[in-house]
Amino acid sequence: MRLWVVANTLSNAGAWMQMVAQNLLVLRLTGSVAITGVSLSVQALPGIVLGVAGGSLVDRWPRRLTAGLGQLAMATIAFATAGLAALGALNVPLLMMFGLLTGIVATVDGPACTLLGNDLVPRRDVPSAIAVGSVAGNVGRLAGTAAGAVVAAIGIPLAYAANGISFLLVALTIPLLKLADVAPEGPVEVAAPGGARDGLRYLARHRTLLALVGIGALTSLLGRNYSLSMAALVTGPLHATGSAYGLVAAALAVGGIAGSIVAGRLRQPRLRNVVLLSAIAAGLQVLTGVAPLVAVLVGVVIPMAAAEAAAATTTATMLQTVPPRELRGRVLGAWRTASTGWGLAGPSVLGLILQFAGARGGLIAGGVTVVALLALGRVAYRRWRTGDAAELSGPARQADFATAA
Template sequence: MPPAPARPRADRSPWRSLTYRSMRWWSVANLVSNAGTWMQLTVQNLLVLQITGSPAATGLSLSVQAAPGLLMSVAGGAAVDRWHRKLTAAVSQALLGVVAFATALLIAFDQLDLGVLMVLAAVTGLIATIDGPACALLGNDLVRAEDVPSAIGVGSLVSNAGRLAGTGLAGLAVGVFGTAAAYVANGVSFLFVAAVIPFLRPVADAAGRAAPAVRRDEAPDAMTVREGLAFFARRPRLVALAGITGISAVFGRNYGLTLAVLVTGPLAGGAGAFGTVSTVLAVGGIIGAVLGARLRKPSVRLVGTLAAAGALLQAVAGLSPSLAVLLVLVLPMAVVESVSDTAGTTVLQTDPPADMRGRVLGVWGSIKTVWGLAGPPALGLLMELAGARGALVAGGLLIAGAIGAGHLLRRRRTREPVLTPVPTPHPALSTAA
């Protein structure tokens, strides 16, 4: 196995993960995969509308695909801990490719109806409960622990680049070859990733041993879903991270909803104005990903501080008197939240021991699905009651207040003295004395 590249210990370059040959290949594979995924996603909603003519059916298809994440993510994470990681990732990518090709064939022969599409969406979501944690942890195995933030930051940039490329290529492919072409392209992208995985090499740790993928000396029945849930619940850092990320996801972050209503309502802008805001958000996210990639050992405290800062910026943005002021606030808001996301993902993927990370990511997947389902309705209700400005201000203050209260509570607990009981002398010893 080739040794990991030697670099200065203080290296904080956001691109340092790319000094690993396997990580460079993994990044290329992910770029191709993300482009294919976004080609499919771009046409998927249009396809449902063509089949049913119902916007409600479009939302239902997305919910059906997300449902396995709510119900099966923990089991999927346990499978990732139990099985060989590279093999698991390669097989799951290949299976996703098969589903994409099957969908393309059904479209080409005009055999795709809503029922079949829902089944395919559910199968895709089920495979993703294993593929997500397997691929995330495989990427971490390719770099040293201190370079994981760089790997996550580069992954975020690759994801954004793939999204831009995929959405652009989707229109070209569909216009020239038809709707099935987007699914064929996505299938090819999955097979490309599956073909690259066998050639990836995990780095050696400090003791010169290969980075562990699974706990091979453990009986399979010990690697249970219950064990993963119990570990997560007993880990204060992970519980705190879940709380910070959860409240931020429910009362913030859904800017496609809140800022759209703010721009087109109180600020009297149009679709073009909201497009400008979306572009600035994307640019801020990219800048934040680069800055986050410079981190080495982020903490939950850093995640909370950045999330609170982003929430306060959100509250101020809700009071913007004009589109120009909103744009000035949106950029740093997106930057700090992107850095917070990178830091939080790093903690999540590196805090647990290697043999527990799949199950931890599985628990996280279920929790994240709950946030994704609960956030838009909660925010919509808040906007009904307080308007777009009120939702942004109240949501931001609620996030910052909850994080601040949690920090103060933790400090109070750590400062409380631990009282050690004084043992009472045994009566017989007292008499003898």
């Protein structure tokens, strides 16, 4: 587990460097912010189209082999991009093509690496393992605040090459991993007909997981894009500089790390935890909208990011532990399809809200709306469960209901 965490932390840092390098490169080649955004969207597009199919392959193939091949494919793409950039032969169409290939590989590599990390610890420690993975991601996010300076120092080609090396490190680590307290590796038999569609069916019929989809969409559209909303607040009403925004970004990352650690203490995560944590994050978002100074904003941002990260980590734990083992790849694939969709729509929706309501008004309106809808949704969900429980009869059906709830 230590090997896996160290390798993935380095890989996250490499991914941040490549993202900054790609943005700088597209801006240098085109001078267009719009095309830069399109280049990021192209990489995310396969998550919508192929997320379910990628998750199905993860359930059918050995996870160790799948993750290793995925990391090698990612490294190959990064090294090819670095070589072309060094030769001055890289253009926007080639960058778009490499981004599309990266997105396609990630639809399989992402869930494979996620589930492989869970297999390294006993079942009782899986929630903590997921939290540790979230901490590694947030450490990479914190390193991302300095990624611009690193790329400027080493150059764009070397930034891509460094990311390729980080993928190789993960690939070389995978054969050294020892699995703990899990079923033997190998192709997993599909328990029900339908193949890739099984993940969508399971997610759609499992009311708790379906509620997580609704919460994820709601918070992403109205609040979770803190990099956008905080930038608008700091450079707008607070009249601060870019260095002040860097301080706020670092505070967001610190809060994210703290929230992931807190979530790791929840041995049996529940939907009510996600609802409560999301409501706390939304309530604190309202307070950011009335913050008079950057120093006050930093003090509110840390617990806000902690609550959001704890909710996200708890959600990830439920997605990776509630479904049966043979369906987890497909459920994660279905979730990837949904989350990529609102991840692409979220910045645009929030940007429009901030444009028309202002930075402060947008933050306040979004936070209040999220809290109100979460409260209404919680009441409706409890009535839904109560009605189902009244209709159930017999021990077996009652057990099924308890598991779903």
